[in-house]
Amino acid sequence: MPAMTVNDAPVMFDMDPETPLLWALRDAANLTGTKYGCGVGDCGACMVLIDGEALRSCLVTIAEAEGRTITTIEGLSRDRSHPVQQALVAEQAIQCGFCTPGIVMAAASLLRRNPDPSEADIREAIPNLCRCGVYPRLIAAVQRAGRVTRRRETISAAPAPGIDPADAARAVPAMGPASGGEADGGTTEPED
Known part of the structure; x- marks a missing residue:
């Protein structure tokens, strides 16, 4: 099982060692910020940092990433302050x-x-x-x-990332526990 550090956490992938890092990150680690664009290294949508170097994760196998430090967009800055x-x-x-x-x-x-x-x-x-x-x-x-x-300029902070998961569950009922739906005996018909 290839082991590496992903966003400062030790990770072992119980997958075929020839699996592209892109798919291990997206499918096994649920780090979906790394995007699949072309799969052949042309577009750069899957770029991650591997030991600080920007590399296309569709071209790197998890065997090649073993023992290395991977940073995805989720690990770069959780509060968008980079x-x-x-x-x-x-x-x-x-x-x-x-x-x-x-x-x-x-x-x-x-x-x-x-x-x-x-x-x-x-x-x-x-x-x-x-x-x-x-x-x-x-x-x-x-x-x-x-x-x-270089500390020559500052930028006012960008908006914080979207609403937190608990608020999302309230705002988008399909994302959270059912309330008023089938799970508690109610109906799933939309209100008029």
Whole structure:
């Protein structure tokens, strides 16, 4: 069973060692922020940090990840306080959001190595595909995140992550225990 550290927690995957890390993270660890885009390493939607380096998790097997430290978007910053996350929101460099986790991970890796990247550095380090075309704003956001990293600028906090699971269960009954539904003898008919 391949063992590794995922988001600062020791994990062992009881799966075929040739399973792509992407599927172990999504299916076994329920870390669905890492997205499946193309499966062949072209799009970057599945980018995670492996020992601090941005790598496409669809191309890394869990056997290859054994003994290594994996950071997914969920482990980068639970409260969205990472400078890249803050800058992407501030620069409105997020559209549909599908590619965003991979872009954030690639940008975080870049800024760890180079907190003052040029436009060329950013283009080289973040080859991710974005079907919404946020590229000009992405360049500005990564440069802004670099200024934050270098303590040359601050950004007002982005909104906190969505509602907590208990509130979600109240707001979206299908996500929580049944109340007024079949489980307690009621009906599941919607109210008029």
